[in-house]
Amino acid sequence: MRFYISAWCAYIPRYRKRNGNSLTPVLGPDEDLITMSYESCQVLRYNGYSNFKALVYLSSDRTIGVKSALLADLLKLNDIKKYDISDLYHLISLAEEIVEEGDVLVVSSDCSEAAAAVSMVLSKSKGYVEVLSSESLINSPPLLPSKVARNDFHADLYLGRLSKFLKNLLERAGVRPQEIKYVATNLKDLRYCSKILKSVGISDTSLEPSKYVKTIGYFGTSHTLLTLVRSLEISSPGDHILLLDLDDNFTCATSLILKVVEDLRPMRGCVNYLDKLLTNTSVITLQ
């Protein structure tokens, strides 16, 4: 089922905390998930995106309940449908349904390690980036306890399955592996990711946006979408992007193949450029 991404905006707080040698983005003293999401949605609003059918809030945070309703109220979006989900797997299946009725505002935000918020607008019929195919792979039990999942043996076990899964996806999209320009993934172990890509036939250099975001920090549930934003920032019309979201326990993998169909330059001028946000030299370091 195809749909389009017609707008996006990433928000990373200006505040940093020292973590060994690096500075991790963290919430400011007067920020929380809702304020970060609000700020990223405001940018979309200023650029004319305000007519939504639904708001889907993706986050694993448990401290605030019903975030979608809170955010919708602050944004004055009163008559729309609101959903709260906790992983990308749900997002795709939900989005594919609702987008038939109208535009969907997707917001993802997390602050468990590094803090950020990403908002995206999904539309049925037109946009800058087309989603060519999407699929989720559910690995059945026995379930791996989280400690064990980092074991190389298990990773190898799933390598085959993931490889087949991705090849299948590429075929359905009608895209050859060599055509994938960028890979946006939340996998922490990027060497493992390289192995998967190699087995499918995708070059290593495509991991550049994921590597870039990983050096800033790990953003929890928003990590994958943040790497997607980074990929969009450096791509041109005609590029293909593979999005791979995998949870720590290898229970579920979700993947999208996207194609940039229109010149992204107008969009770049008016959203918060990830580059600018991250290299902001005048950050405020908290103790």
Next chain:
Amino acid sequence: MSFQRLWRLKDVLLDLVGIRCLDCGYTCYPPKAACPKCSSRNVEKTALGNSGRILSYTVVNVPIEGFENMSPLVIALIETSNGKVLTQLTNVKPEEVYIGMEVEATIRRSAMTLDGYVPYIVKFKPKGS
């Protein structure tokens, strides 16, 4: 700041709703029942824009009760197209603030009230950040 008061003022505080006098055209914030310039009761609600310039600012070092964790507190008087508003500045270091700086509105958490609630209020941050 009690809970009832916060609930009552939610719209005005979050949308920065002031008044415009339909007789003499004067706009101001906070909203009043009659125009301060010509005393007419013929006033309507109007939103203050989302952006403005700093008219004056201060860094409060001796906070009032309840705001001890928010030091340094930067408070500014901001001129928008429809009136002046007094709020906190956020996302900014005190050294960076100057008179005439352009700022835009955003929503942030406020300090906990004396009864323990955390309201969302409008604060201003440097434009483009």
Next chain:
Amino acid sequence: MFRKVFVVGSGMSNVGRFYERPLRDLAGEALFKAIDDASNVVPEFIVVSNMLSSQAEQENLASLVADYCGLRGTSGFKVEAACGSGGAALVAGYALISSGLANVVAVVGVEKLSERTTPEVARGLAYAADADFEIPYGISFSGLNALIMRYYMNKYNVGRDDMSAWPILMHENGYYNPYAHLKMKITAEDVVKSPIIADPIRLLDSCPMSDGAAAVILASEDVAKKYNDTPVLIAGIGNALDSTDISSRFELDSFLASRLSAERAFKMAKLSPKDVDVAELHDAYSINGVITLEDVGFAPKGMGAKLVAEGRFKPGDKPSVNPSGGLKSRGHPVGATGVYQVCEVVMQLRGDFPGVKVGGEVGLTQNIGGVGSNITTIILRR
């Protein structure tokens, strides 16, 4: 006009922090002194001015003070107008006599700010600002004045040292005032080194939080001479209000209420600013003193601080401003200050002020509530 009103007695307590003195006792001291000064007259009304007695968990102050001083059965009430309560109480007292409802009225101002911790008192003082639209942001009273100070200094290109001239003058005068709270001389360097309360206001720009009580006895023209050989006439009295919030003010570098109340008082007295010999202005912060110099008419707009820095308004000048040391040095027992100011000017005009003596024929006091939201100007004449 109605009946003329004279001041026939005055009394003040020292200004300071008196943990061992209860509120009623301070009020009693001032009231007895004033009654003694007025040949032991029995007032028909007691008007009490105070702002934060609720921190001492006491309201209903007129009953308290009257009964404590042996005046059970007298009439009276409390008047509140933030830090301008004293001036407002004097307006009430004046009206009672002028209208013919009473012949002798005692106006007692009393305040105890040492009942609670500083952040609590600061929060209480901020109640003079706007509760719904300013307090949620955590702005303190100093913060509001700091906004105005920065705006003024930026608009008129006034430097830190020019502004410091005000507190330096205040302490020069207050040093000799036996009632004063802070008796010490300061230099420009001291001001710059003092800690920042709310940028740009420094500790030495701000008045202290004080306890104190002052009282005056007002009498109608026909009986005034009975109680005092040198009654002082209240030639003019004016009051004006402005908004509680500063964001909807018409101007940020001028207090509308100061200008209006002064105009009303001058009009009633048939005098003008150049006639004034001695003035007690309300300098809760240096910036208030500077702006009201201009609003009352003693200095052109923007020149207030600069003129003080040049040496104007010292004792001997016309007008001499705040020979008592003003709020900065004499102190600011919030609800009582307005009455202190009148006591001081009355004593100056009679020639018996125990501190810096400047004498004169015409005196002026101005008492401010909030950030210029309730101002009373009184003109007195020998």
